[in-house]
Amino acid sequence: MKFSEYSSFFPCLIAFLFSFSLAASAHNHHEHFLHCLSHHISNTSSISNIIYTPINPSYASILNSTIMNSQFAIPPFTPKPLVIITPFHASEVQATVICSKKCGLQIRTRSGGHDADGLSYLSPVPYVILDLRNLRSVEVDVEDKTAWVQAGATLGEVYYRISEKSSTLGFSAGFFYTIGVGGHISGGGFGILMRKYGLAADNILDAHIVDAKGRFLDRKSMGEDLFWAIRGGGAVSFGVVFAWKIRLAPVPPKLTTFSVVRDLEKPETKKLVHQWQYVANKFDEDMFLFVRIQTANSTSKGNTKPVLQAYFVAVFLGKVEKLLPLIQKSFPKLGLVKEDCVEISWIQAIVLYTGFPLGTPPNVLLDRSKPQGRPRSFVEKSDFVQEPIQEDVLEKAWERLYEEEVGIAALRLFPFGAKLSEIPESEIPFPHRAGNLYAIDYIVTWDDDGNATATKRHWDWIRSVHAYMTPYVSKNPRGAYLNFRDLDLGRNNVNGTTSYAQASTWGRCYFKDNFDRLVHVKTKVDPTNFFRNEQSIPSLPLRWKKGGD
Ligand SMILES: Cc1cc2nc3c(=O)[nH]c(=O)nc-3n(C[C@H](O)[C@H](O)[C@H](O)COP(=O)(O)OP(=O)(O)OC[C@H]3O[C@@H](n4cnc5c(N)ncnc54)[C@H](O)[C@@H]3O)c2cc1C
Ligand SMILES: *[C@@H]1O[C@H](CO)[C@@H](O)[C@H](O)[C@H]1NC(C)=O
Ligand SMILES: *[C@@H]1O[C@H](CO)[C@@H](O)[C@H](O)[C@H]1NC(C)=O
Ligand SMILES: *[C@@H]1O[C@H](CO)[C@@H](O)[C@H](O)[C@H]1NC(C)=O
Ligand SMILES: *[C@@H]1O[C@H](CO)[C@@H](O)[C@H](O)[C@H]1NC(C)=O
Ligand SMILES: *[C@@H]1O[C@H](CO)[C@@H](O)[C@H](O)[C@H]1NC(C)=O
Numbered sequence: 001m002k003f004s005e006y007s008s009f010f011p012c013l014i015a016f017l018f019s020f021s022l023a024a025s026a027h028n029h030h031e032h033f034l035h036c037l038s039h040h041i042s043n044t045s046s047i048s049n050i051i052y053t054p055i056n057p058s059y060a061s062i063l064n065s066t067i068m069n070s071q072f073a074i075p076p077f078t079p080k081p082l083v084i085i086t087p088f089h090a091s092e093v094q095a096t097v098i099c100s101k102k103c104g105l106q107i108r109t110r111s112g113g114h115d116a117d118g119l120s121y122l123s124p125v126p127y128v129i130l131d132l133r134n135l136r137s138v139e140v141d142v143e144d145k146t147a148w149v150q151a152g153a154t155l156g157e158v159y160y161r162i163s164e165k166s167s168t169l170g171f172s173a174g175f176f177y178t179i180g181v182g183g184h185i186s187g188g189g190f191g192i193l194m195r196k197y198g199l200a201a202d203n204i205l206d207a208h209i210v211d212a213k214g215r216f217l218d219r220k221s222m223g224e225d226l227f228w229a230i231r232g233g234g235a236v237s238f239g240v241v242f243a244w245k246i247r248l249a250p251v252p253p254k255l256t257t258f259s260v261v262r263d264l265e266k267p268e269t270k271k272l273v274h275q276w277q278y279v280a281n282k283f284d285e286d287m288f289l290f291v292r293i294q295t296a297n298s299t300s301k302g303n304t305k306p307v308l309q310a311y312f313v314a315v316f317l318g319k320v321e322k323l324l325p326l327i328q329k330s331f332p333k334l335g336l337v338k339e340d341c342v343e344i345s346w347i348q349a350i351v352l353y354t355g356f357p358l359g360t361p362p363n364v365l366l367d368r369s370k371p372q373g374r375p376r377s378f379v380e381k382s383d384f385v386q387e388p389i390q391e392d393v394l395e396k397a398w399e400r401l402y403e404e405e406v407g408i409a410a411l412r413l414f415p416f417g418a419k420l421s422e423i424p425e426s427e428i429p430f431p432h433r434a435g436n437l438y439a440i441d442y443i444v445t446w447d448d449d450g451n452a453t454a455t456k457r458h459w460d461w462i463r464s465v466h467a468y469m470t471p472y473v474s475k476n477p478r479g480a481y482l483n484f485r486d487l488d489l490g491r492n493n494v495n496g497t498t499s500y501a502q503a504s505t506w507g508r509c510y511f512k513d514n515f516d517r518l519v520h521v522k523t524k525v526d527p528t529n530f531f532r533n534e535q536s537i538p539s540l541p542l543r544w545k546k547g548g549d
Contacts (some may be wrong), residue, residue: 031065033083037096040094052085059084063084066131067146075450082126082127100128105128107240108129113180116136116378124510132151147161149181155174155177156177158173163347163362169249170347172189175192187483187485188232192288195287196286196419197249198419205246207241211238212238212531219359252318256314256316262304264310265308271335277437290412290415293413295402295409380484381442382440383439383466386437387472407458409442416436420433420436426517431513432481442462480508489510492534500538523539526539
């Protein structure tokens with residue numbers, strides 16, 4: 001660790017770094033980070049269980065365990081938080097906020113660690129990680145169709161705990177089971193139920209948050225402005241979400257699902273993808289039919305050239321007898337037959353779409369360790385499509401997947417419409433509602449061996465595909481989805497001096513005109529811009545205001 005870089009700016013940090021050898025003689029207690037913590041945490045015996053410094057043998061494994069994008073676990077990215085705090089209680093979160101502020105340290109809050117750019121565990125300035133892995137209770141109220149979920153719970157834990165209590169209740173949120181609800185819900189939350197129930201963030205009834213003053217607030221005490229902002233606006237700009245009260249989603253005891261794959265070398269498959277753009281967003285709200293386009297190795301003998309495939313994957317909240325006529329009427333060319341379909345419970349569908357084989361016991365969803373073969377390194381970008389894209393344009397986009405032979409690249413097309421189009425743009429900060437046919441998720445993943453040339457190739461590839469799509473997707477601003485974070489859209493100054501105009505460049509992509517209200521709320525609740533990162537909402541400078549708040 002390089003002490004010299006920080007020492008002159010962070011006097012209390014020096015005290016902190018010496019605290020392990022000089023604990024007894026440490027003076028100036030209130031300036032001292034660790035001592036500051038102990039002053040704010042009444043149960044001192046719990047302190048040793050929640051603090052990891054670089055000299056602690058578990059520090060590296062705790063740090064690494066939820067780095068879900070492997071490229072950031074490899075130099076030069078290897079993060080170096082001065083301390084990792086894994087709270088069990090709200091008072092410990094409050095103490096971390098108060099003491100970090102006092103010592104001039106930044107906080108990186110991590111729930112599931114899936115951030116595409118690693119913002120929950122990387123920082124260019126001295127920082128601590130507030131890792132919420134121990135805050136993961138899920139209390140389900142079946143009668144009320146609600147649950148209180150702590151921010152460090154994973155989606156897998158939430159889905160599983162709900163299914164333990166009821167087979168006909170689910171929650172509208174994302175696919176992948178190790179995602180944390182802290183980050184996911186505060187950025188929106190796309191998933192298979194969203195056409196019927198809206199995003200995860202549309203289904204929040206209350207929240208507990210620790211704000212920049214270290215106060216523990218609920219919906220009533222935080223007020224509707226702040227409660228609005230944290231549901232899709234990136235709660236990280238406003239505080240630390242401690243827990244969410246979620247509205248559960250009724251699901252039938254059995255739903256129908258299929259995944260059919262078609263060869264994109266065939267002209268009829270190209271037409272099928274083109275036609276999907278017209279039908280998927282108009283289906284009944286019970287249907288979620290998405291498309292994944294990716295390369296696969298040729299199965300024909302002696303031919304190792306990859307082939308392009310389109311997977312048409314659906315989850316339908318009803319019986320197969322009801323699904324078949326819907327597809328035959330609106331999308332007959334798919335050639336769906338009954339044998340392609342399987343009727344399973346909601347929780348089995350979750351297990352399947354998180355990537356396990358059909359029939360895997362659902363308690364796999366409780367596993368919080370890094371999934372096998374994962375995480376790989378990945379880069380992601382997003383778009384929203386408002387007019388159907390011509391067949392030849394689409395074809396040129398997916399033909400570029402051939403160029404990605406050293407990684408696995410995919411285009412995923414998620415249908416919008418139904419409930420998503422009914423919710424007003426300003427209801428929560430996520431603004432991409434009526435008028436959007438579907439969202440595109442561009443992703444490339446690879447096994448990282450630290451080869452910088454290869455890494456650059458993947459980044460160049462996704463940037464060039466994204467650039468190619470510019471004329472065909474939403475414009476002014478070009479939409480993007482916060483949960484598929486993209487620092488290419490713009491980033492803040494490390495020193496926190498980002499101007500409104502500068503932040504608007506990326507802010508309007510994610511939030512359109514809701515960006516203005518986010519800045520307003522931010523300025524009100526965190527005027528000194530304590531909670532900040534490369535893409536946090538800036539507070540407007542209040543020059544007329546003396547000495548902050
Ligand atoms: C394999 C994979 C699959 C995915 N699938 C989907 C999907 O199906 N649908 C979808 O919508 N998205 C999906 N995503 C994106 C995912 O929703 C986002 O990356 C989300 O932000 C992850 O939340 P997290 O808590 O796991 O991440 P983290 O990295 O812990 O957090 C993400 C951001 O939120 C902040 N944050 C975390 N916890 C809190 C908190 N308690 N309070 C305040 N701020 C907090 C962090 O500081 C960081 O800025 C996927 C990502 C991956 C890697
Ligand atoms: C204090 O913390 C320890 C360790 O986390 C715990 O076992 C104990 O029950 C706590 N005591 C009180 C009074 O909360
Ligand atoms: C971090 O985890 C990855 C697997 O995700 C592993 O390859 C790597 O060796 C780990 N690094 C450390 C320092 O533990
Ligand atoms: C294709 O085959 C090669 C060599 O056998 C293998 O390394 C690669 O992972 C395969 N790709 C896919 C997408 O299955
Ligand atoms: C690194 O990746 C590049 C591009 O994929 C490749 O040409 C090169 O051989 C790789 N270098 C090593 C040392 O593996
Ligand atoms: C903050 O950083 C920006 C760019 O990174 C720089 O232009 C500006 O001068 C810095 N401001 C201060 C006060 O250091």
